[in-house]
């Protein structure tokens with residue numbers, strides 16, 4: 001339920017309304033925008049007497065939210081949410097590029113790539129320490145040692161770290177990680193989402209499941225938010241279709257659609273979306289023009305020998321070229337309302 005307040009509503013009366021809502025087991029989220037202030041309500045709203053709220057002198061309108069996602073809903077929070085990733089803001093006009101290898105393989109590899117992507121303009125470093133692999137015989141990641149290497153790279157370059165969390169027991173190892181990635185395969189691991197929301201306020205990069213609808217993606221974001229962490233960044237990373245020319249099918253339409261449905265930032269992963277290194281640049285360019293709030297791109301200093309996802313990894317040189325083309329396109333990005 002959304003309560004829009006009258007302009008210049010009396011603060012005491014608004015506080016009184018907030019207290020009344022809490023007494024009725026409803027949690028109010030006040031969102032003071034430039035043009036209006038709204039109170040988004042979650043909880044037992046079905047029992048509230050809308051007529052009673054409507055009659056209050058400070059209330060302009062009361063509206064029920066039909067969609068099952070509430071906190072993630074644009075109606076709940078009309079302004080774009082800006083997620084602060086250790087000083088690098090994503091959303092609301094702030095654009096960041098996360099780059100790095102699929103997996104952490106060695107200290108030399110990660111440090112070399114981190115320096116190269118930073119020089120090219122990346123603002124965050126990615127790299128998997130715990131890897132969700134389709135085959136149990138494939139490289140599973142360096143685990144704890146991988147995290148240590150990422151933190152070493154952070155110390156040397158200053159780049160915040162983005163890395164995947166697969167099980168909640170590992171959260172304590174993530175203290176110095178800057179952004180927690182929840183991978184496509186875990187997008188509907190509801191227990192993990194609830195635990196991350198309840199036990200961390202770090203930004204959560206939530207990747208779309210490979211056959212998830214946008215509503216399912218938003219419901220997964222809702223799990224994290226409803227558990228107490230509002231800092232969610234959504235990530236389109238391609239979906240499964242009948243097409244076999246690419247690893248997945250990139251769905252760039254979701255960028256403007258999600259911007260209408262939700263206030264959360266939306267970034268695009270053209271690497272997993274295509275699986276082909278030479279397609280990463282055109283898809284990154286497309287994502288920027290569609291209005292994405294950022295990109296996450298796999299970069300490897302020796303793609304043919306990468307332990308994971310070499311075929312889709314750009315070299316540092318390719319990445320530098322992509323960065324300059326992406327930066328040139330940023331002024332052309334589509335914005336909500338155009």
Ligand code: PEP
Pocket residue numbers: 102128132182183184185207237272
């Ligand atoms: C990744 O980013 O390394 C990854 C495994 O991505 P996804 O979960 O989108 O497949």
Ligand code: MN
Pocket residue numbers: 102103272298308309
């Ligand atoms: Mn990968």
